[in-house]
Amino acid sequence: MPQQKRVYKFGHDAQGNNVTEGNKDMKDILGGKGAGVAEMSQIGLPVPPGFTISCQTCMDYYHGGNEFPEGVWDDVEAHRRDLEERIGKKLGDPNDPLLVSVRSGAPISMPGMMDTVLNLGLNDVSVQGLIAQTENPRFAWDSYRRFIQMFSNVVMGLDGDLFENALKAKKAERGVKNDTDLTADELEALVPVFKQIFSDNVSAADYPQLVVAGKVEFPQDVDVQLNLAVRAVFGSWGNDRAVLYRKQNKISDDMGTAVNVQCMVFGNKGDTSATGVAFTRNPASGEKEFYGDYLVNAQGEDVVAGIRNTSPITQLKTVPGLEGAGAELEKVFKILEDHYHDMCDIEFTIEQGKLWMLQTRVGKRTAAAALKIAIDMEAEGLIDKKEAVLRVDPAALDQLLHPQFDLNAKYDVLATGLNASPGAAVGGVVFSSADAVKFKEAGKPCVLVRWETNPDDLAGMIAAEGILTSHGGKTSHAAVIARGMGAPCVCGVDVLDIDAEAKTVKVAGTDVILHEGDLISIDGTSGIVVLGAVDLIPATVSGDLATLLEWADEYRQMGVRANADNPEDAELSRGFGAEGIGLCRTEHMFLGERKQIIQNYILTADSAVKERALQDLLKVQTEDFYGMFKAMDGMPVIVRLLDPPLHEFLDDPRALEVEITRLEVSGEASTEVITEKRALLTQIDSMVEANPMLGLRGVRLAIVHPELAAMQVRAIATAAARLIKEGLKPQPEIMIPLVSVVPELETLRAESTAVLTEVAAAEGVELDIAIGTMIELPRAAVKSADIAKQADFFSFGTNDLTQTTFGFSRDDVEAKFIPTYLDRKLLPYNPFETIDDGVADLVRMGVEGGHKGNPDITCGVCGEHGGDPDSVKTFYGIGLDYVSCSPYRVPVARLAAAQASIENPRH
């Protein structure tokens, strides 16, 4: 294997010829910054020359126990000498010293996460050369003391405050307020103080190369300075904040960072010097305007640190002495956009009137900006529609589809929790579902505050503007239901101590106690809770977003449906572009007063009472389905037969036993009452399961209680028949959940077909209703070829499939150990949010087997993964016909599916 190239030049040589070896497409090797300066060099923009050490070298250094691979340091030194020749100056030169910056730059931008050292090359001798060259002793001494400070902090890990305190002491001694008030002499006097701090705080054992005459000294040898600085940048790849950032942003730990060694230019050489950061367009709104800030007579870190007030970049070309550079900068903006076909983020410095470009990259932007820029650039002819569709991150669309805190609003954060369902809400605190409904009826907006929600809270969750819980994760009941209904939700705010009976919330660590009706604001996009009302701005689903989604649909080759359980959600999702309902969960229709009916059905032994309950259910279910099919007229609506274990509709046996015990011991109730309650308890206990997730539910219920399934099928058929007679085109489909073996589906198919035939004959209409199954158990995926022979369609229930494939009970593991697993990188991401590789393998097996068993089968997914962009792309790759997701996720899925098609079209 030939020796790999480790070090790449950029910029010009002594003759002004471009000697750059890289370009913008070499981010994996040069990192983002290295690729950016290389590309700018290649297109003739003014870039201070330098060289880049590759990312791979960082990983080799890391895996080699923090040692450079053989020959690498020699290579770096050779490039340092080459750079000295190109620029005609030498590091440490007593007459005309070269100074360099040493900066990190990973393939994916990790702003502020890693280390930078400026002014490297200064020592007790070369500082004199800098004075001679600049005729500016104050600048030279200030640069030197800054270098010692930065080197000590960044490279040696010393506490920055040690130096700040010495600086403060000097200012106090001189009775001045600003750094700039210190004279050259005073700054010169700080240098030995800073060097002493260095000597006192660096361990001789750790740095034997710094020991001179038995004492640690600040390194005067520029080679040692450079060596330690490069090591520090490589080492910063593994620092805590970088690791955390990568975890949060799903960035691989295996990329490493490049190191850029670049000639220093100085924005702090007086009033014709300046430095700034800018975007070629507004990254917040997307408006086509130059955007950014500069500081006259300053170095880069001053802009970022925010110690001095910056000026808007648009003013630069009006500043005396900076007009030329300012005008040139605007030209550079245009050159970069034309070159990159995208909005760019840049860093620049003007040194005594001359513009130098230090960095460029494609700029980060808000979802709104991404959208506007994509639409505008298409209109400007910079990009085509395909490219515009690719430019918007589907995951960010969520931000555009819900009300948000006004960006201009000022508020104090009371508490933070999990950003469980996006959007913001303002309302009075309520503590129960019933109170939420009361507030709603009284026209008062409210926020439902609960320890955790349960199915009984549904009415209140619908009535409330938003939901706030002290327990539960991003996939807790509250979170899942809130996302499903598009309601803002903040979960797991553990500082809330809720007393629902007393109707108070104490906020730990504060003396705030909230009572019913007290106004709060929550932002489910960020997880923030605020005391009082914050101004909100509403969602917009029109304009640019509508245009972009129209374009997306031109390329999209996979369908998008919605999961909805009532006509309101169905209509909402249709408005968001859903092409059908992929999952209608009928158990959500058994709440409120219907719960009593189903309890009657379950608990009675009297067949007449049971039959009456079934007839009651038939009546309300027929109305439910009538509304759904009407709302989705002409589009498929997949109705899932009853799925949860029946005991979920009954009282909690533990609470009941406690109540009975209380009544018994206190003597408050008669023997008859107690006997009756005990009988109920016995009955409930006989149904309770050790692991209800793996118990009597789904198709198993329909096998054991065939009359329940038959009732639902009859309701579907009757509703469809009614609509057909009204001239509409209902397209219901019947889905059998939790099938593991073929005969289950065979049985339900036969029983359902019999009911459909009977209703069709009785109503005198033709009913063509597909019957399919959820594939949500590993066995079903493995045996899909057999199952497909009985199915018109498959819908992959990836929530349950993830549970059984991993052996993860979502209710238990998301709070108990998935956070630990994510922290410790045992999992790359939460498999309930983004489809896991192993689960995806089972989906793939299921689809392949499904087509083998039934070439005409339709395959979709209706787990929550259907609204996750990464998962949508995986499903597209597997060959699914559609994804189905909660209504508010429909635009997200449309865009993600379109991007998948553009990246890899189906033929």
Next chain:
Amino acid sequence: MPQQKRVYKFGHDAQGNNVTEGNKDMKDILGGKGAGVAEMSQIGLPVPPGFTISCQTCMDYYHGGNEFPEGVWDDVEAHRRDLEERIGKKLGDPNDPLLVSVRSGAPISMPGMMDTVLNLGLNDVSVQGLIAQTENPRFAWDSYRRFIQMFSNVVMGLDGDLFENALKAKKAERGVKNDTDLTADELEALVPVFKQIFSDNVSAADYPQLVVAGKVEFPQDVDVQLNLAVRAVFGSWGNDRAVLYRKQNKISDDMGTAVNVQCMVFGNKGDTSATGVAFTRNPASGEKEFYGDYLVNAQGEDVVAGIRNTSPITQLKTVPGLEGAGAELEKVFKILEDHYHDMCDIEFTIEQGKLWMLQTRVGKRTAAAALKIAIDMEAEGLIDKKEAVLRVDPAALDQLLHPQFDLNAKYDVLATGLNASPGAAVGGVVFSSADAVKFKEAGKPCVLVRWETNPDDLAGMIAAEGILTSHGGKTSHAAVIARGMGAPCVCGVDVLDIDAEAKTVKVAGTDVILHEGDLISIDGTSGIVVLGAVDLIPATVSGDLATLLEWADEYRQMGVRANADNPEDAELSRGFGAEGIGLCRTEHMFLGERKQIIQNYILTADSAVKERALQDLLKVQTEDFYGMFKAMDGMPVIVRLLDPPLHEFLDDPRALEVEITRLEVSGEASTEVITEKRALLTQIDSMVEANPMLGLRGVRLAIVHPELAAMQVRAIATAAARLIKEGLKPQPEIMIPLVSVVPELETLRAESTAVLTEVAAAEGVELDIAIGTMIELPRAAVKSADIAKQADFFSFGTNDLTQTTFGFSRDDVEAKFIPTYLDRKLLPYNPFETIDDGVADLVRMGVEGGHKGNPDITCGVCGEHGGDPDSVKTFYGIGLDYVSCSPYRVPVARLAAAQASIENPRH
């Protein structure tokens, strides 16, 4: 496709030439009986001629809506005419009528399950021919009335009692007691009575072909008789008892039955006629002796019906007039054994001194007989060792390995339940684990009677002779643990109403009330419960069984290990031939006083207390492992790190809350006590899981509580080091349970290796301890290639794998709906007993991936399926290196594995 052959001749033609078209290898076509008579015809034994209609025809008839496929009936009629020519008689002939039997005969014997019609061909005319030919009017009229009775009952489905009552009335009218006391005239007079019963009870609408002059008549047309009889036999394939029998015996519903139409011979033509059934050896003991019974002057059904006392077959050759036939029969026995190389079961009839063979097949036998016959026949040179090994059903070995009720004992069954763990036990009733231990200490045998057992009952289960529960299925806690320890267990005896506090059991449907100490006997092989003591006979594991297993081991190519958690079980399994311990469940070591230690560990927040608890556990665990490794010296012992959720070691929170409520309301306890208990409850509640099977257990525990796993690894290493220093060769292996993703195993491997290295250094020994994982989650099976890179071995935990693959919580589904599923054939068998096809697919994927990721990997199985013969054969086919099962199942697995190798050797 050429017309398939539907009808096959057997026996001789008019010239005495053999015209048989089938042979013994054509069971699938001819059924067992058809193949038997064909084979006997081929080897020259005296068989009444006839023909066989194929099994496929039965299935075609069945699927064709109970109609014969086109041309079939013509074919049958042609064969009927051919048979008439061969025998020189005609059905229904008024002078010399042919009579035939019409019998079912499926490929797999289903004794007594299906239908037979004798004497077909008699009518009002041919009965006179029979009289003329036999000169025996009484025989002729008796045959005719029997035919009407049998035809009415078997073919037409009339109640047999209608005819029996008429017969009784006739006897009463004549003042006689026995059928044989009725004269020819009296029998003749019964015929019109029987025919009238027929007319009165058969529906004209169902049988229009039987209507003569507006009234149903008994068919005089012999074609109609034959047609209806053949239909009845085909129809009997689907009768309830046949369906049930097939389900219980795992026989496919798709085989169908053949129909044999055969010339009648008569064993009831006087004292030189006889009929009997016999075995060529003793089917109960296997002794080499003729075994069976005969009746002089009788028809076949009289022997089976048991109305007259039969005589032993060995006496036959001494009976005057039957000596010749008796001697010939003994020659036939030898011919058959030499020909079949097996013990045969035969039916014969002697008609006026001439022997006729009616049926033969390889005879059913008890496990003991199968064993003895296999060993004897090998010694006799009839079969070789391979064949001997194949001759014994591994599933039946269980019967030989446990005490049993003495076969000669007389007892009344008190109740029956599930035969959950084989063997019989006698003892006094006890109601708690503690009482069982007390009985044991007092030297009194006892049977532990519980609603259902739980891990706390373990001490009592060990102390008791057997376990009896009123709830739970064959894989309930009681059943699984009992099988594991080889203790007899009867489960789910739902007539038991147990009051453990009052120490009484009421037996519903009886007035029996059992009190503590009352003697009962249980038979876990049959599920029988008896009041009082039944004599038992002990298990034998030597002699023939030892020989057979030695032979099995010569052919066996897959290892057999045992699941054992203590030195006693380890030694036991070694005695049964286990080649190592495939699964040592360490949670079984945390019972009794250790439970308190682990509770301390779990509940304390004080790190010193926690550390002390860990040290205590380390000490006892080291002793545990020392004992295990010593017992299995020189053999691998796979230790599984702690698997169950920690809350299993804590109190039940519901019971605790009820107790607290009682104390609070009654005021019986101080506020301090209640506060303390409430704190405990809160702590337990924080650990409780909605679906513990899918929660914080297995490797997840080790990730969250690394110190627990480290303690166990340290104990394993320390125990091994001690034994090495004592000169032994311990071979512990460490198994990480419930791995779903690679980094889990990677982490545990690294942490365990660190501990092993440390102990090895401290103890000054070399420790070479393999580290592997259980594959018990679908994700692990799918991603096995990746996981194998971190594993020295895989052990497939098929219990858990079945749970997650099906989404079946064993605790819940075995009682709640698996019985329904089995009844309704939604499942072919219980997948927790015999490995399911879909689960096996995942095991196959796991093994294939495992070898891809690590070519040196060892793969075994340690679920309960490892002791199920069918599953053992499946695992052999998948290519596993070994199976591991409970000690008492080791011989079963050895034999099953040997048979798998003989049937399909590995190269």
